[in-house]
Amino acid sequence: MDVVVCGAGVAGLAAAHALGGLGLRVLVLDKQREIRSVPKGELLQPGATGVLAEWGVADALDTDGALRLSGLVARDPHGAVLMTMDYGALPTERPWLLVHDYHVILGALIRTLPVSVELRRGVLVRELVRDERGRTTGVRTDGGDLTAALVVAADGVSSRLRRGAGIEVARVDYAHRLAAFELTDQAFGDHVSTYATPRGLAMRYSLPGDRARLYVQVGPDELRGVGAGGAGGWIDGLVRDVPAFAPLREDVARAWSTRQVLPVGRALATSLTADGLVLIGESAHAVHPAAGQGMNSSILDAAGLAARLRALDGDLSPDLLAPPLREWSTERRQALAHVGTTSHNATRMISDLSPLVRVLGRRALRKTGGNQRLRYTIMHNMAGLGQHSLSPLDRLHQLGVLPDPRGGRLPGWARSR
Ligand SMILES: Cc1cc2nc3c(=O)[nH]c(=O)nc-3n(C[C@H](O)[C@H](O)[C@H](O)COP(=O)(O)OP(=O)(O)OC[C@H]3O[C@@H](n4cnc5c(N)ncnc54)[C@H](O)[C@@H]3O)c2cc1C
Numbered sequence: 001m002d003v004v005v006c007g008a009g010v011a012g013l014a015a016a017h018a019l020g021g022l023g024l025r026v027l028v029l030d031k032q033r034e035i036r037s038v039p040k041g042e043l044l045q046p047g048a049t050g051v052l053a054e055w056g057v058a059d060a061l062d063t064d065g066a067l068r069l070s071g072l073v074a075r076d077p078h079g080a081v082l083m084t085m086d087y088g089a090l091p092t093e094r095p096w097l098l099v100h101d102y103h104v105i106l107g108a109l110i111r112t113l114p115v116s117v118e119l120r121r122g123v124l125v126r127e128l129v130r131d132e133r134g135r136t137t138g139v140r141t142d143g144g145d146l147t148a149a150l151v152v153a154a155d156g157v158s159s160r161l162r163r164g165a166g167i168e169v170a171r172v173d174y175a176h177r178l179a180a181f182e183l184t185d186q187a188f189g190d191h192v193s194t195y196a197t198p199r200g201l202a203m204r205y206s207l208p209g210d211r212a213r214l215y216v217q218v219g220p221d222e223l224r225g226v227g228a229g230g231a232g233g234w235i236d237g238l239v240r241d242v243p244a245f246a247p248l249r250e251d252v253a254r255a256w257s258t259r260q261v262l263p264v265g266r267a268l269a270t271s272l273t274a275d276g277l278v279l280i281g282e283s284a285h286a287v288h289p290a291a292g293q294g295m296n297s298s299i300l301d302a303a304g305l306a307a308r309l310r311a312l313d314g315d316l317s318p319d320l321l322a323p324p325l326r327e328w329s330t331e332r333r334q335a336l337a338h339v340g341t342t343s344h345n346a347t348r349m350i351s352d353l354s355p356l357v358r359v360l361g362r363r364a365l366r367k368t369g370g371n372q373r374l375r376y377t378i379m380h381n382m383a384g385l386g387q388h389s390l391s392p393l394d395r396l397h398q399l400g401v402l403p404d405p406r407g408g409r410l411p412g413w414a415r416s417r
Helices: 010-020 046-054 057-063 102-111 160-165 228-241 243-254 294-312 318-351 355-369 372-382 392-398
Strands: 003-006 026-030 067-069 071-075 081-086 097-099 117-121 125-130 136-141 144-147 150-153 169-184 192-197 200-207 211-218 260-269 277-279
Touching: 003 010, 003 136, 010 026, 010 102, 010 117, 010 150, 010 294, 046 057, 046 097, 046 294, 057 102, 067 200, 071 372, 081 355, 081 372, 097 200, 125 144, 125 160, 136 150, 150 160, 160 277, 169 200, 169 243, 169 318, 192 318, 192 355, 200 318, 228 243, 260 318, 277 318, 294 318, 318 355, 318 372, 355 372, 355 392, 372 392
Parallel strands: 003 026, 003 150, 026 117, 071 192, 150 277
Antiparallel strands: 067 097, 071 081, 125 136, 136 144, 169 211, 169 260, 192 200, 200 211
């Protein structure tokens, strides 16, 4: 094999597509015998969808009935609009959010893998295999060692390969969790709604098959041990805090027994590469899910890596491989740091429960919503179509401390296209 990929989540499968597309022989290993259904990674941004289209995955998802949502709306607890991001205004062939269940997205990635890729399930990777100079030369499994010129660690948030390589990652867990409910017989329109509520963040959007996803911010132990008997009281409290959810009362009660409570955190590894090894996806980075960036970043990691390795024309000998891996790591880390900061700032505006941040956050949402230049810049960044940082002056415009004379038009870089 040229490449062994550990992990068949979205990151590992994206790596297999990107590297297999270069004609490399890729073996993907996953410890799970079957794909598990987890309520994470359902919104695909246009930047990632463009890459998926090149791999034939976007068509496969269309066949699977993926939904196209027109954008994001931030709302107050009564449902009144604070800010709208209309993806239709984006300069891309696919100006929408593509939505499907994580396991369906994985299924579409698998169906369309290049012929030079082999996927083996039920194989636990125990550790990295390294030569006498510490260079990674393969992986150890219970069935024996597998040798490859490049190992891709796509083994998720608690990556044992990352730990084995001694690459550090500082993870900061948010003080809250997200409770995920899958609602049935629901149609929420064609956009993602994010609610700024007294209990923090809540989010809802349609899923294929007349279903919908509802995420509600909860304390770490808020739902622990709350059985069906306690559900009514909790739902009453939710509706008190978020009157817009009153029509959902019975649907949430129906979804109670299948709810999942997920921890959320942010992280970025100190490097995305070591000799003969790269980290992709959550083994290297994580952001709060509210910004819908994690899966998209994983897909762009893989596409960027393949773009760097294309010039090697299939020759992955160590001396040739090291320089493009280092360049990719440096370039990609910068992009991921930007995604991490912008996702954290956006999330904090809604999820932070301290009175001052809540007041400033609501104000920033309204002011940003009324400022075409800032709104477009943030939407363009979130969509994964480029990176345009906000300046300290922009922050003052966002808070309404200073009026923005350019707020009524598109940013200069967008107009000059
Ligand atoms: C609540 C929530 C909502 C989210 N919503 C979105 C969203 O809307 N949009 C978005 O872009 N992102 C979203 N994300 C983030 C997204 O889910 C992750 O970024 C993405 O799933 C990471 O994929 P991954 O392949 O790195 O990891 P995983 O999906 O965790 O895959 C890792 C794989 O590695 C395998 N593995 C692990 N260890 C080994 C081993 N030793 N040997 C063999 N196999 C191994 C595992 O079995 C697994 O299949 C969300 C996250 C959460 C928590």
